[in-house]
Amino acid sequence: MTALYSSAAAVSTQLQAAADTSSGPPPPPAVLDWLARLRLLDGVPFAYLVSDAGLLPLESIRFAFLDRNWVDAAVDGALAAGAGTIRERTHLRARHGTIRTAVDAAEREVWAARTGQAWEPAAAEVVTGFLLRSRAVAGWPGLHVRAARAGQQVRPLRIERLAPAVLLVLFDGLPDEVVIEEPRQGLQLGFEEPSPDRREVPGPAGAVPVPFRPGAPGVVDVAALAAALGATSPATLAIQLVQLPYRQVFTGVPNQPSFVPSISLDDLDNAWGAA
Amino acid sequence: MSDLDTGEFRLRSSVLPTLPAGRYRAELGHTIDGVGAVEPVTRTFAVVAPQFALSATEVQSVFPPPNSEGSYGTRLAQIALMRRTLPWEREVTPNDAQRRPWLALVVLTDAEAALRPGRPVTEAVPSSLHAALGITETSGTCDHIETSPAVVARTFPRPDELALLCHVREVAVGDTELAGADADGQLAVVLCARVPRPLPSGEKLVYGAYLISLEHRLDVLPTATGTPVPGLGPVQVDPVGPKTLRFPVLARWRFTAAGHGDFGSIMGDLHVGGLGTAPGGCPAVAPSGHVAIAHRGRRGEEAAAWYRGPLTPREVVRRPAGHPLFAADQARAIATDGLEDLSYAAAFELGRLLAMSDPRFLAELLTWRRESMAAATVAATLPLVPGVTDLGIDPVAAGQQLTVAVLDRMATDLDATFGERIPRVDLPPGFASPDDLSDIAQGYGLDLATVKRIVRDALIDVAGPQLPPAPALESSFATLAANPALLGHLRAELRRHVRALAVTSGLDPDTDRFNPGFAPATIPDLYG
Numbered sequence: 001m002t003a004l005y006s007s008a009a010a011v012s013t014q015l016q017a018a019a020d021t022s023s024g025p026p027p028p029p030a031v032l033d034w035l036a037r038l039r040l041l042d043g044v045p046f047a048y049l050v051s052d053a054g055l056l057p058l059e060s061i062r063f064a065f066l067d068r069n070w071v072d073a074a075v076d077g078a079l080a081a082g083a084g085t086i087r088e089r090t091h092l093r094a095r096h097g098t099i100r101t102a103v104d105a106a107e108r109e110v111w112a113a114r115t116g117q118a119w120e121p122a123a124a125e126v127v128t129g130f131l132l133r134s135r136a137v138a139g140w141p142g143l144h145v146r147a148a149r150a151g152q153q154v155r156p157l158r159i160e161r162l163a164p165a166v167l168l169v170l171f172d173g174l175p176d177e178v179v180i181e182e183p184r185q186g187l188q189l190g191f192e193e194p195s196p197d198r199r200e201v202p203g204p205a206g207a208v209p210v211p212f213r214p215g216a217p218g219v220v221d222v223a224a225l226a227a228a229l230g231a232t233s234p235a236t237l238a239i240q241l242v243q244l245p246y247r248q249v250f251t252g253v254p255n256q257p258s259f260v261p262s263i264s265l266d267d268l269d270n271a272w273g274a275a
Numbered sequence: 276m277s278d279l280d281t282g283e284f285r286l287r288s289s290v291l292p293t294l295p296a297g298r299y300r301a302e303l304g305h306t307i308d309g310v311g312a313v314e315p316v317t318r319t320f321a322v323v324a325p326q327f328a329l330s331a332t333e334v335q336s337v338f339p340p341p342n343s344e345g346s347y348g349t350r351l352a353q354i355a356l357m358r359r360t361l362p363w364e365r366e367v368t369p370n371d372a373q374r375r376p377w378l379a380l381v382v383l384t385d386a387e388a389a390l391r392p393g394r395p396v397t398e399a400v401p402s403s404l405h406a407a408l409g410i411t412e413t414s415g416t417c418d419h420i421e422t423s424p425a426v427v428a429r430t431f432p433r434p435d436e437l438a439l440l441c442h443v444r445e446v447a448v449g450d451t452e453l454a455g456a457d458a459d460g461q462l463a464v465v466l467c468a469r470v471p472r473p474l475p476s477g478e479k480l481v482y483g484a485y486l487i488s489l490e491h492r493l494d495v496l497p498t499a500t501g502t503p504v505p506g507l508g509p510v511q512v513d514p515v516g517p518k519t520l521r522f523p524v525l526a527r528w529r530f531t532a533a534g535h536g537d538f539g540s541i542m543g544d545l546h547v548g549g550l551g552t553a554p555g556g557c558p559a560v561a562p563s564g565h566v567a568i569a570h571r572g573r574r575g576e577e578a579a580a581w582y583r584g585p586l587t588p589r590e591v592v593r594r595p596a597g598h599p600l601f602a603a604d605q606a607r608a609i610a611t612d613g614l615e616d617l618s619y620a621a622a623f624e625l626g627r628l629l630a631m632s633d634p635r636f637l638a639e640l641l642t643w644r645r646e647s648m649a650a651a652t653v654a655a656t657l658p659l660v661p662g663v664t665d666l667g668i669d670p671v672a673a674g675q676q677l678t679v680a681v682l683d684r685m686a687t688d689l690d691a692t693f694g695e696r697i698p699r700v701d702l703p704p705g706f707a708s709p710d711d712l713s714d715i716a717q718g719y720g721l722d723l724a725t726v727k728r729i730v731r732d733a734l735i736d737v738a739g740p741q742l743p744p745a746p747a748l749e750s751s752f753a754t755l756a757a758n759p760a761l762l763g764h765l766r767a768e769l770r771r772h773v774r775a776l777a778v779t780s781g782l783d784p785d786t787d788r789f790n791p792g793f794a795p796a797t798i799p800d801l802y803g
Binding site: 031050064078096138197198210212238 | 284286287288289338339340343344345348349350351353429430432433435436438439440441442443444446464466468469470471472500501502503504505506507508509510511538539541542543544545546547548549550551552553554555557558560566568582583584585586587588589590591593594596597598599600601602603606618619620621622623624625626627628629630631633635636637639640641642643644646647648650651
């Protein structure tokens with residue numbers, strides 16, 4: 001037995017070397033996920049993001065790149081917590097590249113896990129995004145944000161309201177088109193406004209002027225409107241008043257309705273089948 | 276579960292409950308041939324539905340957004356209710372053959388209606404209806420509005436409009452926050468026919484939107500409102516007469532109608548730019564995106580420093596991995612203009628503080644570090660054991676065996692196991708290069724040779740001047756009693772203390788009372 005350990009002095013040398021190799025298990029998913037969230041600026045106080053209010057004035061949108069060195073430094077700070085001895089630091093230094101690669105992959109899982117979408121495994125590369133400070137964020141919760149590069153979707157890494165009127169969005173890539181769209185779930189009904197005192201409902205047979213009650217403060221005569229539109233039921237009236245969600249595109253492409261409703265309503269057949 | 280695909284929606288004119296809310300009696304009769312009728316069984320039951328108040332969770336969304344300000348002159352105010360049958364669960368008039376909704380959404384200015392929150396239900400409903408609606412003194416409280424007959428005649432829906440202002444909307448909820456919370460995705464929507472506008476002068480106007488109960492109130496609604504006209508006419512906020520009509524309010528919110536501010540115009544008016552675009556030049560931003568911030572240095576000196584957050588106007592090339600920071604100071608940098616750049620130091624410190632403030636993360640991290648270091652140790656030492664890798668045994672078990680064996684050997688032969696003494700400063704390979712040492716020497720104002728000696732080879736002499744050995748205390752009371760001279764030290768010390776006490780008390784220590792002759796000389800002197 002003793003012969004096995006005759007080179008016991010070498011064991012202590014080897015113990016030192018052990019800290020220097022990058023073998024061993026990677027950090028557990030919970031740690032990687034935490035670090036990935038930090039990379040996506042989760043929990044970073046607003047003053048660290050925007051050091052002066054003048055950088056994000058009221059009613060403004062600011063596009064930006066994510067400085068990977070900044071978030072890597074923050075991750076280093078988190079990893080250095082509790083690494084006080086030289087051996088612990090050597091251990092960490094040896095694994096630094098492995099951990100960074102693992103967090104790069106975890107970064108893309110954060111949003112994928114929330115949306116339930118599959119994500120092809122690859123390292124996150126350039127990360128871009130924007131800060132939007134506007135009444136639109138406060139008044140229209142649940143804005144749809146999309147981005148594309150050369151027609152290919154650029155996926156979001158994070159879409160979050162930091163304050164009631166401040167939206168932070170990060171994209172996995174450099175898009176050439178960013179689209180912000182009115183929330184679809186809050187489908188609205190309304191009219192066109194040809195002049196401040198008139199309202200119209202566009203239809204297949206031309207615009208129909210909206211009738212109002214005489215002497216009333218802008219109250220629509222709903223029964224007369226339904227008759228003018230040929231609507232026979234509340235549903236047929238409502239479908240003709242649907243306003244498509246507004247879509248703001250940040251490129252040279254003009255604004256356009258984002259989707260066309262496909263109607264699956266039996267009693268609409270009568271109303272529109274005749275037209 | 277909805278059969279709609281993402282992005283699709285479906286409208287229904289109504290979803291009627293089988294039975295409107297109320298008290299019912301069910302009577303079961305049975306007749307058997309040749310025997311006759313069996314005595315009928317009678318049971319009573321009640322169908323309940325919200326009547327004077329609505330839980331906030333019953334409201335899915337409202338438009339215009341609560342407390343918002345904007346131009347809503349082309350959109351109808353609406354409230355979407357989670358319960359698809361709610362507008363039809365009660366009756367606007369008893370036994371209504373048309374099954375018209377009992378809820379209406381009205382949008383009124385503060386001049387037109389006054390909100391009375393949390394008042395007894397008996398106040399909110401005319402006393403003539405108390406019996407029919409089952410209201411008693413114990414019915415609790417609800418919100419209600421007070422308004423005048425003129426306002427009702429102008430702005431409330433006519434009986435023939437009630438049904439047109441309600442519908443059921445079915446949406447695909449798979450891609451929204453509603454997923455899971457509302458399985459059928461069907462929402463009852465109540466509309467208001469009034470177009471909310473600002474004052475003709477362009478001044479903002481605050482509106483309250485109220486979802487009111489019209490249960491058994493059909494007769495107060497306007498029946499004829501005149502021939503429709505194609506124009507809206509001016510907004511009227513003039514006095515509207517005494518407020519004598521009250522309606523229970525189930526849900527309410529407020530919004531402000533202003534000139535412009537629908538979603539399209541807000542988005543169109545945004546100031547667009549890259550981060551670092553500062554209209555008016557305030558603050559001053561470097562082209563790289565850095566901003567000069569006030570900074571107090573370690574010596575307390577006030578200075579400016581550069582800071583740039585994680586969002587930058589330009590792409591920044593990522594540094595290669597493998598050189599982790601272990602302290603924030605490693606990331607401090609001096610910009611070309613001589614000011615410090617604290618950006619990455621601040622990031623490091625923030626990451627460290629966030630980690631330290633999250634005990635769960637910290638525990639996971641430390642557990643991993645411990646296990647990882649142990650695993651690395653086993654992996655590195657196992658090959659030292661000849662043939663162990665060929666044995667196919669469990670490396671962890673082998674590692675444990677090895678540990679026991681090594682400990683055993685350490686205990687039996689210390690010198691052979693540990694070899695030479697290692698230097699006190701245990702720097703890892705490559706930590707201190709000659710350049711580093713000259714930096715350290717310069718930084719601390721030390722002689723380079725001294726630093727080299729400390730770091731490289733010399734053992735640091737921590738022992739100070741030799742202290743004289745303490746005298747042995749090996750006396751017992753018996754010894755002291757036998758040889759009172761041994762108490763000499765004690766007596767001298769006692770005398771010194773007594774004199775010191777006398778001095779601090781303002782007494783003359785050289786009087787008889789403090790004469791050393793009075794000091795006890797033997798054990799019996801001391802203890803009596």
